[in-house]
Amino acid sequence: MTSTQQTPLLEAQGVGRSYGQFIALEGVDLRLNQGEFVSLVGPNGAGKTTLVNVLTGFVPPTHGRVHFMGRDIRGSNSVELSTRGLARAFQLVNVFPDLTVRDTLTVAACSQLGLRWRLFGDARSHRSAAEVVRATAAAFRFEDALDIVASSLPHGKRKLLDVASAFALRPKVVLLDEPTAGVSTADKHGVMETLLVAAREMNVGAILLIEHDMDLVRRYSTRIVAMQGGRKIADQPTDDFFSNEEILSVVVGKLEGTA
Amino acid sequence: MSTVFTSVASGHTASLRDNKPGWFARRGLQAAIFLGVVALAAVPQFADAYYVSLGIPFMAYAVALLGFNLLFGYGGLLSFGHALFLALGAYASAISARHFGLTSIEGMLLCAVGVSLLVALPIAFVASRFVGIFFGMLTLSFGMLFYSFLNKFYHLTGGDSGMNVPQPTLLGRSYAAMGKMEFLTGPFYYYCLVLLALGVLVMWGIVRSPYGLHLQAARDNEVKASYLGVKTRQVRGVAFLISAVYGAVGGVILGVNTGLADPELAYWAHSGHLVFMAVLGGFQQFLGPVVGAFVFILLQDELQAVTQYWRFFLGVVLAALVIGMPGGILGTVRALWNRWRKR
Amino acid sequence: MSDNLNLPRRKALKKIGTGMALGASGLLSAPAFAQNKPLKIGVIAPRGGIAGTAGEGGIRAMEWSVAKLNAMNGIGGRKIELVIQEETTPKETIDRYRKLVLQDRVDAVHGVISSGVSLALAPAAEQSQMLTLLWDGTTQDGVKEMMPNPKYVFRAIDNEVDAVMSSLLAIRHFKGSMARVAGINPDYTYGRNTWTTFTAILKKFGIAHEVVAEQWVKVGTMDLTSNVAALKTAKPDVIFTSMVFADLPVFMRQAHNVGLTENCKFVIPAAGWQHTAMKKEFTPEGVVFGHSTMYFDNPAASPLQKEFVRWYADKYKDYPHWESDRAYFCLQLYKAGVERALAAKSGSWPSSIEIAMAMPGLKVESLGGPASMRADHIANQVIFQGLTTHKNAYDFPTLASVETMSTEQIQKPAGADFWQWLESTKFKV
């Protein structure tokens, strides 16, 4: 399914990140191609979040380089990358407590449309921004919640809003950090379904998902990257991965240990 | 950074619901603005001249606070040195009058706006890196730096005795024939009212613009905002510039009202009074600062009339507000209104 | 709270319009009902902060003399009623001034100590044609700009006279030991002017001297240890300081505590405001010590002053300083002015301009002694200074011998520019 010919949307080559003595990340290669849904698994402290931080330009790598759509991201921070189509949703529920759903989405829409420095004119009634908001809201079933203040949304919805706001950037690549954490097992699939539908509707190029729940991973990903101690220990299509007992035991075992 | 930040954000519990198109926010606000302007326009017709004259400092502060609250209410940044810009406005008009013979208020305003931008630019550059207490302390330091500058460089500023701000012409029309009081309570009063109305409209535009949204996003959660393409630092910097301009315009009005630009305008306690007004009216409401300025002026006047210990009572009122009524007057009114509508 | 706030507006509605018409255009209450209506005098003086002492001295004298006047039928048959407002920053004070003019509709305003405030008030006074008598002088440069030939504003003195006199005394007493002079003065116009005056007069008299230290103290600074240390390193023969507030005794004590007072003379033109705080234990003898227009312990004082000082000492356990005299002078001058104008109008109440016109040339008996108003609305006074002595019953020094000068010699004449006058005029030591 992965074709090595096409230039990957997101590519990391031997990236490493160390804080003083502590090495959080070491020699990690990663390719994310058009149409892929890659899951990033591994025990806590395996360096998953650090990797995402590096990939999104939030922290610069101490070794190696990262290319987004063929361009080295060195020197460009998360703000630029996010407007260039590299979006990220968070582990924590931290949308803007005081803004309504509409406004939260509009924030993203405005940066993506480069309306940042418009000092006048109601952002909400700007045609193309409103269109992006409408589309995103539709994709995430937010139509009837548009004017609710984020902090008063139900928990599951809030997580979704976080994701939705990332999608409102009309990104090529989305990095999702446990979008279903704290969501009841029953709802998890619901969240993932909406998410995937949305991704399709808004033609997102590729998704990188950090996830502990192996059912979700197995069910949705096209490829799985496993990490441990800051190193990549596996990078295989889903089926191969789940047939690879020893790696699975490392990941799952550690997981049970921590869970 | 985010820790400091979220702590700032979490405070805006009541939130600036002006974003929310409810009756109160849309119709209510427009109605309030319209009625307010009409009422203020009517004041000189019936009120005692003294209260009309109080209307001018009120409008000066109202304008300044609109800007101040873009920083505080919408940006989550509490400046404890904002009096700097009122002083700057007053001095700018004094200097432009003395050295460039500018006698038109428009000239003074332009001069004030220009100077305030020049001064605010470097400060904004430094200050935009900070939030919370550090922002407060930084702005306080800048304010006091300017205060001691005004005292030290007396050849330029007149030191403690300040500089004369002459009675200006309005729209090229001179009112020199008129007594100062008649000028202030007559044409100048209405001129300020127009300035205030414009200030409100412009600010109303700004807070709802894409930029305004980005500013609030940066206030609520810096990291998340940056991942939605919000240039948090620049956004804050611009907010500082805008608030500086508003402050300077307010300063010009104050200067003309007093007829003097003096260093005390820049003293940090004066900044404290600005903060007081914002909280009094409700910094989480668009019109809060305007209401705050209005109530503060009358409150201070009444207190001074009844006791020489008016500072004590001001302090008590502020403490009570901060602890019991953080929403300020408008915030409380709105809360009551919403409760009433729920029934 | 909100009730409280509607109050002013309700008040406002009662006096529709009239307030402005009368107040602003200053047509004072019409003669018809004038006599039976109390005469309102607004008083603006600092009550807190660094200048609080000065303000109190004035207000107390005001209340004392008003009580006396009201005992006999007030001024021109009208009982006097004081409306006291606090003097703070110019911006705030001007609002209170307007309150006095427009709302309390006072007949005149007395008081004001800080230059900044008086400079802000003076134009407003002229504009609203409100008779305004300033207790304490305002600095040269500001006055030229803000109150050129005033019609309604009167000043009890011109600020720099004290400095002129003590400079002359310094020369009289310290001549020959003034090779190294140092100045430590408040960091505002008054401080700078007095220091310039001092050095200018030294030059004028060809006193060979070197300025070894020049310091400017932020008003209200309470720790002057570093300043004192810096002065000590300069090894001055004479130190001139025009500090007037609570920082003066602090400075004196800290200077004494490092032995600066042992072999160095001091010249303090305006020490009077702090005289009771300048304790013997740190204020040496032989200091040129200025009491301006009233010296409480003057053996040659008038019975009037003696009576006042006694009353003051009994009531406040303290001794009055010159601000009491200024306040008393302004009230007496106003009284005399009103009476002269009344006489001219054969009894019907005069307008404020008529009173203003009547005041120049008037001589009145003030606490400190006789004083008169000049044509340029600055008063002529007698200034009391001298060298300090410890030979007295108090815990603070008094004057060994009272030396007096009339401002006719040491105050710039009407219409003159202070600095030019200082250049040209011939003083005698």
Place this chain on the structure above:
Amino acid sequence: MASLIGILMAGVFHAAALFLLTSGLQLVFGVQRIVNLACGSLYALGAYVGISFTTWALPQGLPVPMFPLALLAAGLVVGLIGLPLERLISTIYKRPESFQLLLTFSLILVFQDVLRFFWGANPQQLANVAMHYGSVSLWGAQMPAYNVFVILLAIATAVGLGWFLGRTTLGKMLRATAENREASAAMGVNVRMVYLLVFTLGTTLSTVGGAMVVPTAAVSLQIGVDLVVEAFAVIVIGGLGSMKGAAAGALIVGLIRAAALVLYPEVEVLATYVIVLGILVFKPSGLFGKAAV
């Protein structure tokens, strides 16, 4: 030489006073992340009460050499005002930082008039008892013995606080709470009591400072407002919440001022602000502070 020492000592003395003013501020911020704008007012309060109590006690037969004890006692007693104040401020612990500035600013207004109500407008000073100890001569530079005593007091306070925070169990508890409130709460630390204690201790440091320094100077209604600026300069330079910082900041401000007065008096005030801004721009956390942002 002598004169140089003289200036140096003057600077150090000023620094000592500043340290006594800011140590309380730093302690409270270090543990509670609370900035108390009213620190100057508390300092003033200590000074006023100290003066009144001492002037009352001396005629009652308190031997003059004992006057520092009277001041100390006064300072300690009024320090207890920290208890109600902490309760007051505790109402906004959960609010954004800005609210601390607001609430403590209101305290400044209140204090200013309370002090005026009891002591009047006139600045107060203590009779020159400080000179009872005469003056000492260090390498030819003369200085009142009492000033040296104040310097020693400041050093003692610094060392004492260091020992208290570093060595004692209670001190360790405080630092733990500073590091992580929840964790230490979980470990059974009574956070509420800790805050009450720390804040009162901080208040007491300010009031005692005011009381002990006042014999060398005087106290006016204004200093409550004026000192805030100097205090801020010190803690910004030194770094918020750090005792070392308070000491370093105080020394820098004190010495700079002393030096400026000799070399170039014109810049006395400006110099301090320039340094403060320099620090804020280039090392926002201050010399010893944890990262500012």
